[in-house]
Amino acid sequence: MPEAATFRVDLHGSRRAGVCRAAARLVTTLAAAACVLAVALAPSPLRLGAALASVGALLLALLAGRAPAARRLLIGADGAISVHTGGEDRPAAVRYAGRHLICLATAGRLLAVWPDSVSATDWRRLLVACRWQRRPSGAFEAFRSGLRTK
Numbered sequence: 001m002p003e004a005a006t007f008r009v010d011l012h013g014s015r016r017a018g019v020c021r022a023a024a025r026l027v028t029t030l031a032a033a034a035c036v037l038a039v040a041l042a043p044s045p046l047r048l049g050a051a052l053a054s055v056g057a058l059l060l061a062l063l064a065g066r067a068p069a070a071r072r073l074l075i076g077a078d079g080a081i082s083v084h085t086g087g088e089d090r091p092a093a094v095r096y097a098g099r100h101l102i103c104l105a106t107a108g109r110l111l112a113v114w115p116d117s118v119s120a121t122d123w124r125r126l127l128v129a130c131r132w133q134r135r136p137s138g139a140f141e142a143f144r145s146g147l148r149t150k
Contacts, residue, residue, distance in 0.1 A: 009073040009122045014114035025061045032058040073104075073113070075129045083111060097130035 035051040072084040073092075082089040083106050095110065096103040102113040115123045 006075050006077045007122075007125060009075070009118055009126055011071055011073065011113065012117050014117040016114045016116055017112065028054070028058050028061045073126065075126070079129060079132055081129060094130045097127060102126060102130055 032051070032054040035047065035054040039047045039051045074082045074084060074089060076082070081092045081094070081104065083092045083104065085106075090106045090108075092104040092106050092111070094102070095105045100115060104111045104113065113126065118126065
């Protein structure tokens, strides 16, 4: 852990994220089944295209998910948040901070942090850090609209 970090938040697997993922897979399966049934009952080129697209989406949804992007968040003494991935720390900007979800953006991807993936104390500290975050100068120019918080 770098010396400039005030505290470290270790991320664990989230049960809520798993439930959302399972619900999305169920809805995708039902949509694919409905499209295939529609082609079987009344074939047409449009229905066939919709069935192929929905089956493709189902295959993508059922593929094994990627490993979590980050296992650790570091909050610096100056309020800067960084994500520890693959042996390096990358600065992160807060895209959304609410009671039930925090979304952080790094240069390469988005990271969703759920309340059940960290301890209650770390969740409260992370919420405070997100509300009062100091962004690195010149970083994340695409996010000029400001923080998206409740």
